[in-house]
Structure formats: C-alpha cells, structure tokens
Amino acid sequence: MENFFSEEFLIEITTKRFEYTYEAMWKCIKDFLELRGIECYSPRSCFGALIKEGIVKEEYEPTLAEMIKLRNALVHTYDEEKAKEIYKLIKKEEVYDTFKAVYEAIKSYT
Secondary structure (H helix, E strand, O other), X not given: OHHHHOHHHHHHHHHHHHHHHHHHHHHHHHHHHHHOOOOOOOHXXXXXXXXXXXXXXXXXXXXXXXXXXXXXXXXXXXXXXXXXXXXXXXXXXXXXXXXXXXXXXXXXXX
C-alpha cells in the first residue's frame, strides 16, 4: 500500500481529473452558449465567445488558452518527465481560479 500515493499516482490522477473537468467545462460552455443562440464548435471558439459576450472576464483568456495547450499536451504525453511538467502547471492557482470563474459565471445565469 506504500506506493498507492506515490508521486506517479498523484500525477496520473491529477492530470486525468484535469482532463475530464476541462472536457466537461468546454462542452457545458458549448451547450450554454447554444441556448443563448451562439454557436461554437471547439474549446477555443467557445472560450472566445464566452469572453466576447462578457460572461467571463478577459483576464481569464490567457489561462483558458493555456488550458487548451495543457489538455492537448496531456492527450499525447507518454513521457513521465513531460507529465510532471504538465502536473506542475495544472496545479497553478490560475487554473483553479479559471475553472471556478467559468462555473460561477454560468451558474449566475441559471
């Protein structure tokens, strides 16, 4: 049981959770915008529309763009060192704050 909470395990769980949360977030944004008559077909276009419509502040745009890169890198990462780098970036406060800001913004419309 000692290895259960190894660094490798924590990196795997954290990166997968980020990936699932990211996918759920952008698809939720897509559906939310569609209900408002705005069509978007990719995370980048959905995030852009969210900001353009003033639903989320522009200050989150750089982190949303970084999250796209992180998610895409995760899908094609098989190298432990690269996974560690991504893990460190995912743990940044800005990533959490951005997830929270998107959640709060959409929630305020329901």
